[in-house]
Amino acid sequence: MKYNFDEIIKRDNTRSVKYDLRIPLFGEQNVIPMWVADMDFATPSFILDDVKEQLSSAVMGYPIRDSGFENALKSWLEKRHSISIHHSWVKFSPGIVSALVVLIEAFTKKGDGILIQPPVYHPFIEVPLKHERRLILNPLKLENDKYCIDFEDFENKITESSMFILCNPHNPVGRSWTRDEMQKMAELCAKHDVLLVSDEIHSDLIFVPFKHESVLSLPKIQNLRQVTCFSPSKTFNLAGFFTSAVVIADPKMRQNYSETIQKWHMNSGNIFSQTSFVSAYEKGEEWLNQLLSYLSVNLDFTRDYLKQNIPNIKLIEPQATYLLWLDFRNLGMDDKTLRDFIIRKAGLGLSDGFTFGDGGSGFMRMNIACPKSVVETALKQLSEAIKAIREND
Ligand SMILES: Cc1ncc(COP(=O)(O)O)c(C=O)c1O
Numbered sequence: 295m296k297y298n299f300d301e302i303i304k305r306d307n308t309r310s311v312k313y314d315l316r317i318p319l320f321g322e323q324n325v326i327p328m329w330v331a332d333m334d335f336a337t338p339s340f341i342l343d344d345v346k347e348q349l350s351s352a353v354m355g356y357p358i359r360d361s362g363f364e365n366a367l368k369s370w371l372e373k374r375h376s377i378s379i380h381h382s383w384v385k386f387s388p389g390i391v392s393a394l395v396v397l398i399e400a401f402t403k404k405g406d407g408i409l410i411q412p413p414v415y416h417p418f419i420e421v422p423l424k425h426e427r428r429l430i431l432n433p434l435k436l437e438n439d440k441y442c443i444d445f446e447d448f449e450n451k452i453t454e455s456s457m458f459i460l461c462n463p464h465n466p467v468g469r470s471w472t473r474d475e476m477q478k479m480a481e482l483c484a485k486h487d488v489l490l491v492s493d494e495i496h497s498d499l500i501f502v503p504f505k506h507e508s509v510l511s512l513p514k515i516q517n518l519r520q521v522t523c524f525s526p527s528k529t530f531n532l533a534g535f536f537t538s539a540v541v542i543a544d545p546k547m548r549q550n551y552s553e554t555i556q557k558w559h560m561n562s563g564n565i566f567s568q569t570s571f572v573s574a575y576e577k578g579e580e581w582l583n584q585l586l587s588y589l590s591v592n593l594d595f596t597r598d599y600l601k602q603n604i605p606n607i608k609l610i611e612p613q614a615t616y617l618l619w620l621d622f623r624n625l626g627m628d629d630k631t632l633r634d635f636i637i638r639k640a641g642l643g644l645s646d647g648f649t650f651g652d653g654g655s656g657f658m659r660m661n662i663a664c665p666k667s668v669v670e671t672a673l674k675q676l677s678e679a680i681k682a683i684r685e686n687d
């Protein structure tokens with residue numbers, strides 16, 4: 295491997311959310327942080343070199359964004375996912391959650407229903423509520439250890455909704471939705487005139503043999519209104535640059551988005567946002583291929599370790615993302631007891647399943663985008679903590 299994903303990088307006292315919020319979040323400084331979706335791998339050096347070059351221009355005045363930004367995403371989508379778009383469809387957003395805020399304000403009004411599929415990335419729950427929209431829930435079904443969509447319920451619920459926010463691939467359950475599932479959801483949105491917002495931030499992080507199926511790769515669906523969100527932030531570990539994009543094919547909708555984001559003065563981006571975005575998408579393919587190989591080794595290790603040593607914790611097999619959804623329900627603990635156990639006995643900082651809404655209770659989300667040695671230590675700590683419960687029974 296050309297890139298070193300084994301290196302342990304000290305992140306304490308770097309003003310990192312993942313490391314430096316451990317006391318307020320977990321009450322313990324020493325938990326291994328495997329919660330928020332940022333990776334412990336170095337942001338690729340080719341990106342940092344381009345950012346350093348930008349820094350060398352000495353004056354950090356207001357930047358502009360040029361067509362290089364749009365073209366970088368267009369080319370990436372073409373070569374990585376065989377998705378064809380026009381560069382003018384690409385619009386900036388600092389982050390994907392900020393894009394959701396803008397989209398909700400631009401395309402819905404107070405009191406409107408917004409459909410989501412819990413358990414799901416928690417801002418999908420919080421953002422609509424903070425903006426005084428109603429949440430409409432189409433909970434995912436867990437059948438034979440695999441999550442799937444309850445289409446009967448989807449069709450009922452969509453009639454009460456103005457917007458559907460799809461997590462594609464899905465955080466935290468790790469599903470990469472199939473062409474068939476995507477097609478069905480999109481057709482129902484079109485039939486009921488519901489705006490489909492597809493958050494595809496994890497779309498580059500897909501395990502073999504799965505394939506990302508974007509809303510943008512579906513055959514044309516009459517009357518479908520849709521927006522798709524992308525970012526290099528998860529893929530290349532550069533969330534701190536706050537640089538993302540939304541793709542909107544319809545000119546009127548694009549205009550509405552642009553006017554809304556400008557209304558709140560969120561459209562500028564910092565001086566590194568274009569530099570890091572373009573660098574990632576233009577130079578990142580080989581790095582990403584190696585990252586995906588490394589992540590699949592961590593995944594294989596975790597699956598085998600759980601099977602052999604902690605069979606009562608079930609891994610929901612991920613098809614995408616570096617976030618593992620672990621089923622702890624066999625331990626018979628309530629959420630508070632489970633949280634305390636994970637922090638104080640296993641020494642881990644994981645994401646509590648219940649924060650992802652309906653269906654999350656009894657689960658934990660674990661981020662394995664870290665050196666394999668860290669995954670090994672974490673699982674050993676977990677196994678020993680479980681053994682200790684059995685010995686005390
Ligand atoms: C599905 C999903 N959307 C959005 C985000 C966050 O995006 P941003 O930091 O660009 O707001 C995350 C982060 O974990 C995520 O998992």
